[in-house]
Amino acid sequence: MTQTADAVVIGTGVIGAAVAYELAQTGLRVVSVDRLGGVGLGSTSSSASIVRFHYSTFEGVAAAWEAKFSWENWPEYLGRRPEESLARFVKSGCVILDGSTQRERVLPLFDHVGVPYECWDAETIRRRVPGMDPGRYAPPKPVTDDAFWEDADGELGAYYTPDAGFIDDPQLTARNLMAAAERRGTEVQLREQVVAILQQNGRVQGVQLGSGGVIHSPVVVNVAGPYSGRVNDLAGVTGEFRIRTRPLRQEVHSVPAPADYARGELGPAVTDGDLGTYFRSHFGGQLIVGSAEPECDALHWIDDPDDFEAQPTAQAWDAQVLRLARRIPSLSIPPRPVGYAALYDVADDWIPVYDRTSLAGFYVAIGTSGNQFKNAPIAGRFMAALVHACENGHDHDSDPVRYRGHFTGNEINLGHYSRLRQPHAESAGNVMG
Numbered sequence: 001m002t003q004t005a006d007a008v009v010i011g012t013g014v015i016g017a018a019v020a021y022e023l024a025q026t027g028l029r030v031v032s033v034d035r036l037g038g039v040g041l042g043s044t045s046s047s048a049s050i051v052r053f054h055y056s057t058f059e060g061v062a063a064a065w066e067a068k069f070s071w072e073n074w075p076e077y078l079g080r081r082p083e084e085s086l087a088r089f090v091k092s093g094c095v096i097l098d099g100s101t102q103r104e105r106v107l108p109l110f111d112h113v114g115v116p117y118e119c120w121d122a123e124t125i126r127r128r129v130p131g132m133d134p135g136r137y138a139p140p141k142p143v144t145d146d147a148f149w150e151d152a153d154g155e156l157g158a159y160y161t162p163d164a165g166f167i168d169d170p171q172l173t174a175r176n177l178m179a180a181a182e183r184r185g186t187e188v189q190l191r192e193q194v195v196a197i198l199q200q201n202g203r204v205q206g207v208q209l210g211s212g213g214v215i216h217s218p219v220v221v222n223v224a225g226p227y228s229g230r231v232n233d234l235a236g237v238t239g240e241f242r243i244r245t246r247p248l249r250q251e252v253h254s255v256p257a258p259a260d261y262a263r264g265e266l267g268p269a270v271t272d273g274d275l276g277t278y279f280r281s282h283f284g285g286q287l288i289v290g291s292a293e294p295e296c297d298a299l300h301w302i303d304d305p306d307d308f309e310a311q312p313t314a315q316a317w318d319a320q321v322l323r324l325a326r327r328i329p330s331l332s333i334p335p336r337p338v339g340y341a342a343l344y345d346v347a348d349d350w351i352p353v354y355d356r357t358s359l360a361g362f363y364v365a366i367g368t369s370g371n372q373f374k375n376a377p378i379a380g381r382f383m384a385a386l387v388h389a390c391e392n393g394h395d396h397d398s399d400p401v402r403y404r405g406h407f408t409g410n411e412i413n414l415g416h417y418s419r420l421r422q423p424h425a426e427s428a429g430n431v432m433g
């Protein structure tokens with residue numbers, strides 16, 4: 001079958017669905033394609049979906065803060081139908097323990113962008129998050145190292161952002177966005193894999209599908225998550241990228257929250273660079289815990305995103321859950337690993353690539369590095385602004401498009417996300433971005 005569109009979006013994860021929605025809002029006829037059988041079934045479905053604002057660059061903080069207003073006004077943002085079930089933003093706050101970020105770098109960015117925060121000492125941590133031990137154990141160590149079991153050598157402070165939290169259902173979030181896109185005319189094609197990017201005279205012409213179908217389109221956007229590098233290969237643009245993307249395997253584990261933790265209520269999200277984890281409360285009395293990629297742990301880069309161990313391993317379980325148990329001493333640890341593994345699409349500097357390419361009409365929203373779920377609404381808007389500017393002849397590479405936030409008025413230079421940038425030296429170099 002041959003059809004035509006104004007834009008093809010490859011991938012229906014949370015970023016792909018947001019890109020489709022925002023392009024459709026500008027009047028384009030969008031076709032969204034995904035190789036899987038449902039919307040949001042890729043890495044999005046495994047997301048911890050924490051909404052936080054501590055990033056190491058102005059653009060990182062400003063983007064996350066701007067996106068927060070769409071999460072707060074989710075039904076309005078989507079133009080929802082009354083019968084629709086919607087994902088919810090649970091504002092549980094976020095505690096960033098000392099040793100997690102460079103506080104002297106992040107707090108001035110908060111002041112600049114307008115993110116409210118509180119500075120806590122160890123006593124405040126104990127009072128505000130009962131059950132959490134503010135002991136200082138840094139640097140993070142392997143749990144097989146005797147030094148891991150040594151007593152704390154001091155106490156931590158923290159900063160706290162009351163507006164942070166998490167989205168209760170990441171996959172539903174992608175479905176909400178795609179339903180909104182469909183209401184604006186987007187067509188979704190599932191179980192369809194893009195196998196070729198059609199091009200002529202340096203300009204994209206559309207995509208070819210594994211089923212044999214062809215979609216002619218002057219605009220194609222690669223939002224393929226951990227498959228982003230493969231889709232760039234199909235387009236023949238990989239060589240020009242100074243920032244490469246690679247799949248990284250990560251585990252997330254789930255343990256029952258102790259009855260005394262956070263007074264039995266939903267606790268805040270916590271970034272614990274002191275021990276090398278992040279964690280948050282979840283419904284049903286659970287805590288979920290992931291890795292903050294401490295230097296002492298090896299990273300599991302994956303060559304083939306279709307071939308990785310999806311079950312949790314005893315090694316990662318021990319590392320993450322024992323670190324969590326140091327922070328929450330009353331934690332009881334189930335006898336067997338509970339959790340899953342999934343893939344990040346990691347950019348060299350852990351900052352995404354939202355950009356055009358030298359193949360006219362071929363765009364990328366990739367390298368989301370385990371930290372862009374929260375930015376989906378603004379990533380969609382970035383891409384819509386970029387596509388329209390470039391398709392109208394603007395040279396984004398030499399004169400980067402600037403985006404002014406609808407809600408905050410903050411101006412974000414989209415050159416920050418360029419594929420041609422030098423890696424951002426100020427990045428945390430891990431999932432914190």
Ligand SMILES: Cc1cc2nc3c(=O)[nH]c(=O)nc-3n(C[C@H](O)[C@H](O)[C@H](O)COP(=O)(O)OP(=O)(O)OC[C@H]3O[C@@H](n4cnc5c(N)ncnc54)[C@H](O)[C@@H]3O)c2cc1C
Binds near residue numbers: 010045225250343368
């Ligand atoms: C374990 C984990 C925890 C995370 N926690 C957080 C968090 O707490 N906070 C936060 O902000 N972010 C977090 N993230 C990151 C965030 O979830 C991701 O950045 C985001 O979900 C990526 O969405 P996406 O649409 O780019 O990719 P995906 O959801 O992976 O979607 C890509 C889609 O492209 C499709 N596709 C690929 N190739 C093709 C092809 N050739 N043809 C057709 N379809 C194709 C795939 O099937 C897939 O559905 C986390 C990620 C993971 C994995």
